[in-house]
Amino acid sequence: MEGFDISFLHLRFLDLIDIICVAIIIYYIYNLLRGTIALNILLGLLIIYLVFVLVSQLQMRLLSEILGGFVSVGVLALIIVFQQEIRRFLLLIGKNASLQQTKLWKNYFIGKKELEKANFIFIRPVIEACKSMQNSKTGALIVFAKYFDEQYFQNSGENLNSAISKRLLESIFQKYSPLHDGAVVISEGRIKSASSILPLTDNEKLPPQFGLRHRAGIGISEMSDAVAVIISEETGEISYAKQGRVKMNISLADLERLLNKDI
Template identity: 75%
Template sequence: MDRFDLSFLHLRFLDIVDIIFVAFIIYYIYNLIRGTIAVNIVLGLIIIYLVYLVTVQLHMRLLSNILGGFVSVGFLALIIVFQQEIRRFLLLIGKNAALHRNKIWKTLLSGKKELEKEASVTSVKPLIDACKSMQNSRTGALIVFAKYFDDQYYQNTGESIDAVISKRLIETIFKKNSPLHDGAVVISEGKIKAASCILPVSDNIKLPPQFGLRHRAGIGITEMSDAVAVIVSEETGQIAYAKQGRVRMDVSYRDLEKLLTRDI
């Protein structure tokens, strides 16, 4: 039994908490870059570092000096190479913190959580009717359901509307001749909050090549927030449903109603 004595570890409770937090951060970062080109970059950096260790052990001075210069500025290189991913990571943390803060204040001050839920559910029917019409007319559309509307995040890239949801209004916005059709409609708290919003595009390399900017934008916003997106394809008329960076294609009206009723 003496062989398995682990007393040398001297683990404290805070050490265990520390390990859990580090594991959570690593898992969080992995989910953020999973399926993107950043994974290949990480593998490339790991290979370079392993080659550097081998060259040092084999006393290959020239190659080890070259790779050593790269490794010595590794932290700075990581910041430069992963600038976009770091920005997304910080943006996601800040946005989620702001959303939860707004959620707490709304719950404490208004006490209308159930009423907001009922308002969201009643907004599903006109959306389904609008999707039916746009599918038949091959009208492309991108509709985002944000649980907690961030004024600065969405309105800075689009036009503020703050209107009651209706089938005709949604159809009018996405008509090809409409100045607001090129972008996303954002719905929150049972109202159309903004239109013609520019959304972050997903860089997931595993997405099908036939996905255009509309689908990639719908998936991208769900990667960075707890919003869900409904996409109507202009080419095929198929309805897609995006949530947490994953997309479900060719969704029926019945399934779409169930998904929206559950998630919004």
């Protein structure tokens, strides 16, 4: 049996690279939209476009005019409808590039051991506070942001800009503390704000036991490069949110490892 001849496709090496790049972009977009309402919206827009193509071919003038007006502003509509997803996509690209560059510069100028020691200084009090709040089943939401974005954090909370300490974190999340509602935001090795109100995720596939605290932690990880540590008030379990994904019931050792890797 002779081999199948695909020479008529005229594929070049650059064409294969082009196909692979498009596949990677589609994969990342699907990951960003998976489990969200935005995926349903995208499918709805795709269906409308296919219907428009069909009625145009069938020369159904009235429907063609109505759907044609909608399709003509399709790019602008996509930007408006998917502005959060576009922001997340650009953040994902920029974060991966800047993260690698930052690590290289830090390792070059500071050294790996010194960098781990610097992280240990402000991560350790957080771990100790989480241990205490886990034992007492004190609900908490701690966000670690590489860049302090006032749009999401400071405008909706109380500005602190204080050093990180175990007792301060515990006192903030005490049930009768005026700052216990909302999130503590840590950036650049300091507690920047407390009682910050965060955007909630619209993921429809989250476990039913997830309340506003979990949804806020996942939401901010979807819309920015921040990671979130959530302690359940009902069970004391620790969850870790990053890029819209959540790891449930992690140990303190795993939490320390994840924080050292991601911040």
